[in-house]
Amino acid sequence: MVILSDIFSWMKYSYNIGFVFFIIGVGLGSIFLDANQMKSKGLTRESLVSKWIGISYIVISIFLYILVEFII
Amino acid sequence: MVFREWRIGGEQGFDAALIFVEGMVDKTVINEEILRPLMFEVEETKVDKATSNEEFYHFILKSALSVADIKEVEEYDTSVFHLMAGMVVFLIDGFSKAILIEAKGWEHRGITEPETETIIRGPRDGFSETLRVNTALIRRRIRDPNLKIETIQIGRRTKTDIALLYMADIAEPKILDDVKGRLNDIDTDSILESGYLEQFIEDTWLSPFPQVQATERPDEVAAGLLEGRVGILTDNTPFALLVPATLNSLMQSSEDYYQRWLIGSFTRLIRFFANFLALVLPSLYIALTSFHPEMIPTRLALSIAASREGVPFPAFMEAFIMEGAIELLREAGVRLPSPIGQTVGIVGGLIIGEAAVSANIVGSIMVITVALTAISSFAVPTYDVAIAFRLLRFFLMIMATFLGLYGIILGLMIILSHMATLKSFGVSYLSPWSPFAPSDLKDSLIRSPIMAMRKRPSFMSTKDPDRMDVNRRDPEEKRNGEADK
Amino acid sequence: MRALLRDNDRITPFELAVLMVIVTLEMGVTTFPRTMTEKVGTESWLIPLPGFLFSLLAVYFLVRLSKLFPGKTFVEYSQEILGSIIGKLFVIIVIAFWVSTSARILRQFADVMKVNLLFRTPIEVIIFSMLLFAAYPARYGIEPMARLAIIVAFVTIPVGLFLFAFVIPQAKFDNLLPVFAQGPLLLLKAGFLSVGSLEGIELLLVLLPFITQPRKSLKASTWALAVLWSIIFIVNGVVLAVFGEKEVMYLLRPGLTIIQTIELPTLFVERLSSVYVATWVALIFPSISMFLFLASTSLAKLFGLKEQKILIYPLTPVIFALAILPSNVLEVENIANFLEQIGVFIIGIMPLFLFLIAKIRKKGGSY
Amino acid sequence: MKRCSYSSSLHMKVKRRLTLLLVIFLFCIGASGCWDRVEIDERAFVLGVAIDLVPPSESHIEPIPGQVPIRDNIYDMTVEIPIVSQMAGAEGGSSEKEPNWVISSTGADITEISRTIMHRANRFLFYGHQKVLVIGEELAKEGIKPIIDFFDREPETNKRVKLIIAERDAKETLKITPKLSSAASLYIFEILEHEHRSSRLIDSNIGRALVSLRESGNALLARVRASEEEVVVGGSAIIKDWKLVGWLGEIETRAAMFVMGEVRGGIITIQDPRAEGGKISLEISSVKRIITPYVEGDDVTFNIEVLIEGDITENTGPNLTVSRETVEIAQERIGVLVKEDIKSIISKVQQEFKADFFLFSHLLAARRPHDWKRLESRWNEIFLKVKLNIDVRVRVRRFGVVR
Known part of the structure; x- marks a missing residue:
C-alpha cells in the first residue's frame, strides 16, 4: 500500500494533460500509422497488436487522468 | 504536317507520298536527297526494266534514296510514332509497307556554357536540349565500346526519348537492373524534364534531399560513368541525371579534379564549411543571442546587445524576417531578366539591409549573419542540395527558437538520422563516411592527389575496381629515379 | 567484391564497435570520476585496467554464447538454456533494465541540460523532445543507427577530447598519488563493479546475430572496449589530476565541470563548457535510440512479433514516465547506483553463468 | 531490388502523417512558450559583483514577524552593469553619462539580493559574463563560505570568475572609472589575467580557489585596493578556514607563488656587489619547482627545488657588457634572494598564520x-615544525641585443 500511495502521489505531481496528449498521440500513431503499415506488409498479427496497443494506451491514459484529477 | 504526293516512275509508275511534320525535318535533306532522286532519277525505264513490282520496290529501297537511315515499317502506329519523332514517311501505292526516312532536323540551341554549374578551369560545353547531341558529347569523351547507350521511350503521350548510359564493364549490374526496373515502372503520360524522371525513380519521395544528381556538364557525367554510375539523359532538357547519388558526390564539383589536389581539397573544405554555415548560422544567431549569451565573448555580446537596442522584435522574428526577405530577393532575382536581376539583387539587398537597420527592425549583426548565410549557400555546387539545406535552415531556426542550442543539435541529429536512413539505389547516402570506407575518404572532404586515387569508389561495388594499375609506381617517383641514374 | 549494403539488418564489425563506444559514452561517464573516486580514492584512475580485463571477459563469454547459438539473440538462447520460464524472466529483467537505463540517461541528460543550457525549460520538454526524435532512427532498424553512430562518433569524440586537451596544462600529477596504498583487492572489486556501467557490452546480447562477419566480432568488441576504457582513463585521470580527490567527490559531474575551468584567452566561443554540453546531445541521441531498439527488438522476439517497429513509439511513454519519476538529482543518483548493480548482474555475472549452464546441459551447437 | 508499386502512395501517406505529428508537436511547444528565451537586449549583463558586510546597526531589513532572523550578517551586494545603449557609441549615447551602472542592494542572502536588484533594474540579471567577485575585508574576516556557495552553485557563473578580497570596502573598487577599459570589472579582470607579467599578484579564480579551499579551507586570494582613479591590484589575502587572517605584500606573494610553483614571469632585481648603485635585473622566463617530502618519525622535511630561467634585461654595473662574471653573480645573488624570500614567507606562514x-x-x-x-x-601541530631545504638555482639564458 505504501508503494501504491507513492505511485499516486507521484502521479499527482507529474501526470498532467500534456502527458495524456503524449500517450494519446502515441496511441493514435499506433492505430493509424503502424497498424496500416503492418497490414500492407502482410503482417496481420502485428497490425492487430499495434491496434490494440493504441486503443489500450488511449483508454488507459484517459482513465488514469480522470482517476488522478477527480477521484484521488 | 505536310503531304507531298506525286507519281513515281512516270506514267507507269505508282502514286507515292511523302509525309512529314513541318519543322521537325531538314528541308534540304528532303529536297536534295529524297525528292530529287525519287522524282528525277527514278525514271520510267526503271519501272519497265523491273520485272515485278517487288523488284521496283527493292530498287527504291536499296538504290534510290541517298539517306543514311532507312527503315521499313508495316504497322500504322509505329509509323505514326516515328512521324511524330521527326522521320519522313514515304508511302508507295500498292505496297503494304511504309518506308521511314531519317531526315530529322529542327531548330535547336547550340552547345553553350552551362548556366548553373559554371567553373573556372574545365570544359565550357554544356548539354543542350537535343538528346543525340548530348550522347555525342559523352561519346566524344569516352571512346570505349563498353560505353553503352540504351534508348527507351517513356511517357504515354510525350513518348520522350530517354538514354541510359553506363560502362558495361564497370557499372554494378544490380544498380543497373535497379535503374532499368525503376524506369520501366514509370507510368505517366508525360516526361517534360528530367526532374519528372528524378521524382519517379528516387528512393524516398518526401525527403528534402536529392537522391539523384542532376547536372548540365558532360564532363561530370563522363566522370560519373567511369566511377560506375549510371547516367540518364532525357530528350528536351539539358539536365542529365546521375545515379546513385550520395551527399558526397553532390558536394563535389568537376573542377576539383582539374585543379591541383591541394587547391581542390581546400575549395572542397571551404564548400563543406560554407554548407554547414548556410545550414546553421541563422539558428545559431537565435540560440546564442536569446538563449545562451554566455557563449558569446563578452565584448561581442555587449555590442550585439547594443545593436539590438531598440529593435522591437525578438531575435527569432528578426531572423525570420531577414531570411524571408533574402529568399524573396533570391527568387525574384532568378525570375527577372538577367541584367536586371543582378541589379535588383544588389540594390534590394543593400537597400533593404541598410533601411532595416536604420529603421530598427533588425540589428546590424543580424544583417551580417543573413548576408554570410546567403553567400555561403551559393558556395554549394549542386543547386538541389543548396535548396534542400536552405529549407532545412528554417527547420533549424524553428528548433532554435524553442530549445536554443539543444534544439539545433537535436535538429541536426534528426537531419543526420534522416540521411542515415536514405539510400540512393542501394547505396547509402552518407557514403563513404558511413558506412565507413577509409579508402574512399580520399575523395570526400579532401581530394587527394590523382595518383593516390587508384581505385574507384568501393561503395559503388564496381566490376572493375581499379582506375589504374594499382602496383604502378608514381610517375614522379619514376622520373626522379631515372634522373638519379 | 563488397556486398551492396542494401539489406536493412546487417552491420559490420566496425560498426558494432562504434555502436558499443557511442552507447557507453552517455551521461554516466561524466560522473565516473566521482563514483570511482568514492570507491577507491586516488587510485580511481587505475580502474580502467581491471575494468578492461573484466569487461573483456564478459565480452568473451557473450561472443562464445552467440557462437553456441548462431543467429540467435539472448532472448532465444537464454530461454533454451534456462528453460522457458526462468529464461523469460531473465529477458524481462534485461528489457526492464534497458528501459529504465534509457530513462536514467534521459533524466541525467535533462538535468545537465537544465543546469548548463536551458535553465528554465521544464525537464519534461527536454526529455520528450529527445525521446520523440531519438525514436525516429530506431524505427528504421539497426543499419541507419550504425550509420548515425559512425558520424556521431567521428564528430563528437574528437571534439570532446580536443576540449579535454585544454584542461591538461592544469593537471597536477600529485593528485594522482598515492597508488596501491590500499591493496589491489579494492581496485579489482571496483573494476568488476564498473563493468555494470558499460552499457555498450549489452549490445552484444542482441546485435551479435546481425554482424556481417561474425568471426570478427570478438576482435571488434575488444577494440571497442580498448577505446572505451582509454577514453574513461583519460577523463578520469585528467579530472582527478586537475581537481584532486576532495573536489572530485564534491562535484556532481566532475567530467562536465572540468571544462568550465579551461583558461584560455577568449576564443570565438566564450564558454567552452556549453559547446561540450552540446556535443553530449549528439552523444546521447544514438544511445537512446539504441536502447529503444534493443528493448523493442527483444520484446518483439519475446512475443513472437516479426516487426520491432511497432513497439518503439509505445515504449516512449513508459520511458518518459520513468524519466520524470525521480524528484531530484539525489534520487537519480540512487537509481543510477541501483541500475549499475543490475548491470553488473546482467553483463558481469550472467554471461558466464549462462555459458556454464549451456555447457553442462549440452545445449547449443557443437562448439 | 524489388520495389512495390503501391508502396509509394503508402509511404507518402505515412510521411504526411509524421509531418503532421511534427507540426502538432511544434504547436504544443509553441503554445506553452519558450521558457528560456530572453532576448540579449533584455538582459542586464553583470560584469562584476562586490559584496560587503553591512554593520548590524545600518541594516534596514524588516524582520519577518514571529521568525528569528536566519543570519546575523546582512550583505551589501553591488553589481556593475554596462549600459549597452551608451556603448553603442555614436548613436544617441552622450559621452558624459556613466557607461556603467553600479547598483547596490542589501539583504540576508545573495539570491535574495540578486532578485531585489533585478526588480530595481527591471532587467533579467545575467551572470554569464561575470568577470570578478570582490569580497570586502570585513566580510572576508567573517568567512567567505556562504558567499562562494551561491556563485559555485549558480550555473550561469563561470568558474573563471576572479575571486578577489578588497582592502576596506569592496563596492569602492567597482565605482572607479578606468581610463582604457570600459568597465571597472573588466579592468580588474584584465590586470589579473596578465598576472604573469610581474608575478606580484595572484590570479585567483573561483574554480582554482575552491580546489584549495575544499582541500584545507586555506587559500591565497588576490588583493585589491581602490583609490581615486584606479584600483591597485597586488599582493594577496590569506584565507584560513575560509576566513581572512592577513595580507601578504607583493614580494611575499611572489615568494609564495614560487613555493606553489605558479610563477610564470616577473622581474627580480639585485644590487651589483661590484659597484655602488649598479643593478642587474632578470626577467623570469620559466620556473620549475620540485617538492619532495621526507619523513622521519614526526620530523617532516620538504625539499623545495626552484629552477629559474631568465633573461637579463638591465645591467647597470661597472662594466656595461655582460661578462661571465656578471652572469655568475646574477645567478648566485638571485638564487640567494629568492631563497631568502621563500624562507621568510614560509616561516611567516608557519609562525604567524599557522x-x-x-x-x-x-x-x-x-x-x-x-x-x-x-x-x-x-x-x-606538525606543520608548524616542518623543516625546509630550499635550493634555488638560476640560469641566465639571454641578455638582450647587446653584450
Missing part, C-alpha cells in the same frame, strides 16, 4: 600515504 595554504599536507598524502595516515590527525 595555515598550510601551500597544501604541503596534500603533497605528503600523495607521496607518503602511510606516514600521512599516521600524522594526519596531528598535522596542524
Whole structure:
C-alpha cells in the first residue's frame, strides 16, 4: 500500500494533460500509422497488436487522468 | 504536317507520298536527297526494266534514296510514332509497307556554357536540349565500346526519348537492373524534364534531399560513368541525371579534379564549411543571442546587445524576417531578366539591409549573419542540395527558437538520422563516411592527389575496381629515379 | 567484391564497435570520476585496467554464447538454456533494465541540460523532445543507427577530447598519488563493479546475430572496449589530476565541470563548457535510440512479433514516465547506483553463468 | 531490388502523417512558450559583483514577524552593469553619462539580493559574463563560505570568475572609472589575467580557489585596493578556514607563488656587489619547482627545488657588457634572494598564520600515504615544525641585443 500511495502521489505531481496528449498521440500513431503499415506488409498479427496497443494506451491514459484529477 | 504526293516512275509508275511534320525535318535533306532522286532519277525505264513490282520496290529501297537511315515499317502506329519523332514517311501505292526516312532536323540551341554549374578551369560545353547531341558529347569523351547507350521511350503521350548510359564493364549490374526496373515502372503520360524522371525513380519521395544528381556538364557525367554510375539523359532538357547519388558526390564539383589536389581539397573544405554555415548560422544567431549569451565573448555580446537596442522584435522574428526577405530577393532575382536581376539583387539587398537597420527592425549583426548565410549557400555546387539545406535552415531556426542550442543539435541529429536512413539505389547516402570506407575518404572532404586515387569508389561495388594499375609506381617517383641514374 | 549494403539488418564489425563506444559514452561517464573516486580514492584512475580485463571477459563469454547459438539473440538462447520460464524472466529483467537505463540517461541528460543550457525549460520538454526524435532512427532498424553512430562518433569524440586537451596544462600529477596504498583487492572489486556501467557490452546480447562477419566480432568488441576504457582513463585521470580527490567527490559531474575551468584567452566561443554540453546531445541521441531498439527488438522476439517497429513509439511513454519519476538529482543518483548493480548482474555475472549452464546441459551447437 | 508499386502512395501517406505529428508537436511547444528565451537586449549583463558586510546597526531589513532572523550578517551586494545603449557609441549615447551602472542592494542572502536588484533594474540579471567577485575585508574576516556557495552553485557563473578580497570596502573598487577599459570589472579582470607579467599578484579564480579551499579551507586570494582613479591590484589575502587572517605584500606573494610553483614571469632585481648603485635585473622566463617530502618519525622535511630561467634585461654595473662574471653573480645573488624570500614567507606562514595554504599536507598524502595516515590527525601541530631545504638555482639564458 505504501508503494501504491507513492505511485499516486507521484502521479499527482507529474501526470498532467500534456502527458495524456503524449500517450494519446502515441496511441493514435499506433492505430493509424503502424497498424496500416503492418497490414500492407502482410503482417496481420502485428497490425492487430499495434491496434490494440493504441486503443489500450488511449483508454488507459484517459482513465488514469480522470482517476488522478477527480477521484484521488 | 505536310503531304507531298506525286507519281513515281512516270506514267507507269505508282502514286507515292511523302509525309512529314513541318519543322521537325531538314528541308534540304528532303529536297536534295529524297525528292530529287525519287522524282528525277527514278525514271520510267526503271519501272519497265523491273520485272515485278517487288523488284521496283527493292530498287527504291536499296538504290534510290541517298539517306543514311532507312527503315521499313508495316504497322500504322509505329509509323505514326516515328512521324511524330521527326522521320519522313514515304508511302508507295500498292505496297503494304511504309518506308521511314531519317531526315530529322529542327531548330535547336547550340552547345553553350552551362548556366548553373559554371567553373573556372574545365570544359565550357554544356548539354543542350537535343538528346543525340548530348550522347555525342559523352561519346566524344569516352571512346570505349563498353560505353553503352540504351534508348527507351517513356511517357504515354510525350513518348520522350530517354538514354541510359553506363560502362558495361564497370557499372554494378544490380544498380543497373535497379535503374532499368525503376524506369520501366514509370507510368505517366508525360516526361517534360528530367526532374519528372528524378521524382519517379528516387528512393524516398518526401525527403528534402536529392537522391539523384542532376547536372548540365558532360564532363561530370563522363566522370560519373567511369566511377560506375549510371547516367540518364532525357530528350528536351539539358539536365542529365546521375545515379546513385550520395551527399558526397553532390558536394563535389568537376573542377576539383582539374585543379591541383591541394587547391581542390581546400575549395572542397571551404564548400563543406560554407554548407554547414548556410545550414546553421541563422539558428545559431537565435540560440546564442536569446538563449545562451554566455557563449558569446563578452565584448561581442555587449555590442550585439547594443545593436539590438531598440529593435522591437525578438531575435527569432528578426531572423525570420531577414531570411524571408533574402529568399524573396533570391527568387525574384532568378525570375527577372538577367541584367536586371543582378541589379535588383544588389540594390534590394543593400537597400533593404541598410533601411532595416536604420529603421530598427533588425540589428546590424543580424544583417551580417543573413548576408554570410546567403553567400555561403551559393558556395554549394549542386543547386538541389543548396535548396534542400536552405529549407532545412528554417527547420533549424524553428528548433532554435524553442530549445536554443539543444534544439539545433537535436535538429541536426534528426537531419543526420534522416540521411542515415536514405539510400540512393542501394547505396547509402552518407557514403563513404558511413558506412565507413577509409579508402574512399580520399575523395570526400579532401581530394587527394590523382595518383593516390587508384581505385574507384568501393561503395559503388564496381566490376572493375581499379582506375589504374594499382602496383604502378608514381610517375614522379619514376622520373626522379631515372634522373638519379 | 563488397556486398551492396542494401539489406536493412546487417552491420559490420566496425560498426558494432562504434555502436558499443557511442552507447557507453552517455551521461554516466561524466560522473565516473566521482563514483570511482568514492570507491577507491586516488587510485580511481587505475580502474580502467581491471575494468578492461573484466569487461573483456564478459565480452568473451557473450561472443562464445552467440557462437553456441548462431543467429540467435539472448532472448532465444537464454530461454533454451534456462528453460522457458526462468529464461523469460531473465529477458524481462534485461528489457526492464534497458528501459529504465534509457530513462536514467534521459533524466541525467535533462538535468545537465537544465543546469548548463536551458535553465528554465521544464525537464519534461527536454526529455520528450529527445525521446520523440531519438525514436525516429530506431524505427528504421539497426543499419541507419550504425550509420548515425559512425558520424556521431567521428564528430563528437574528437571534439570532446580536443576540449579535454585544454584542461591538461592544469593537471597536477600529485593528485594522482598515492597508488596501491590500499591493496589491489579494492581496485579489482571496483573494476568488476564498473563493468555494470558499460552499457555498450549489452549490445552484444542482441546485435551479435546481425554482424556481417561474425568471426570478427570478438576482435571488434575488444577494440571497442580498448577505446572505451582509454577514453574513461583519460577523463578520469585528467579530472582527478586537475581537481584532486576532495573536489572530485564534491562535484556532481566532475567530467562536465572540468571544462568550465579551461583558461584560455577568449576564443570565438566564450564558454567552452556549453559547446561540450552540446556535443553530449549528439552523444546521447544514438544511445537512446539504441536502447529503444534493443528493448523493442527483444520484446518483439519475446512475443513472437516479426516487426520491432511497432513497439518503439509505445515504449516512449513508459520511458518518459520513468524519466520524470525521480524528484531530484539525489534520487537519480540512487537509481543510477541501483541500475549499475543490475548491470553488473546482467553483463558481469550472467554471461558466464549462462555459458556454464549451456555447457553442462549440452545445449547449443557443437562448439 | 524489388520495389512495390503501391508502396509509394503508402509511404507518402505515412510521411504526411509524421509531418503532421511534427507540426502538432511544434504547436504544443509553441503554445506553452519558450521558457528560456530572453532576448540579449533584455538582459542586464553583470560584469562584476562586490559584496560587503553591512554593520548590524545600518541594516534596514524588516524582520519577518514571529521568525528569528536566519543570519546575523546582512550583505551589501553591488553589481556593475554596462549600459549597452551608451556603448553603442555614436548613436544617441552622450559621452558624459556613466557607461556603467553600479547598483547596490542589501539583504540576508545573495539570491535574495540578486532578485531585489533585478526588480530595481527591471532587467533579467545575467551572470554569464561575470568577470570578478570582490569580497570586502570585513566580510572576508567573517568567512567567505556562504558567499562562494551561491556563485559555485549558480550555473550561469563561470568558474573563471576572479575571486578577489578588497582592502576596506569592496563596492569602492567597482565605482572607479578606468581610463582604457570600459568597465571597472573588466579592468580588474584584465590586470589579473596578465598576472604573469610581474608575478606580484595572484590570479585567483573561483574554480582554482575552491580546489584549495575544499582541500584545507586555506587559500591565497588576490588583493585589491581602490583609490581615486584606479584600483591597485597586488599582493594577496590569506584565507584560513575560509576566513581572512592577513595580507601578504607583493614580494611575499611572489615568494609564495614560487613555493606553489605558479610563477610564470616577473622581474627580480639585485644590487651589483661590484659597484655602488649598479643593478642587474632578470626577467623570469620559466620556473620549475620540485617538492619532495621526507619523513622521519614526526620530523617532516620538504625539499623545495626552484629552477629559474631568465633573461637579463638591465645591467647597470661597472662594466656595461655582460661578462661571465656578471652572469655568475646574477645567478648566485638571485638564487640567494629568492631563497631568502621563500624562507621568510614560509616561516611567516608557519609562525604567524599557522595555515598550510601551500597544501604541503596534500603533497605528503600523495607521496607518503602511510606516514600521512599516521600524522594526519596531528598535522596542524606538525606543520608548524616542518623543516625546509630550499635550493634555488638560476640560469641566465639571454641578455638582450647587446653584450
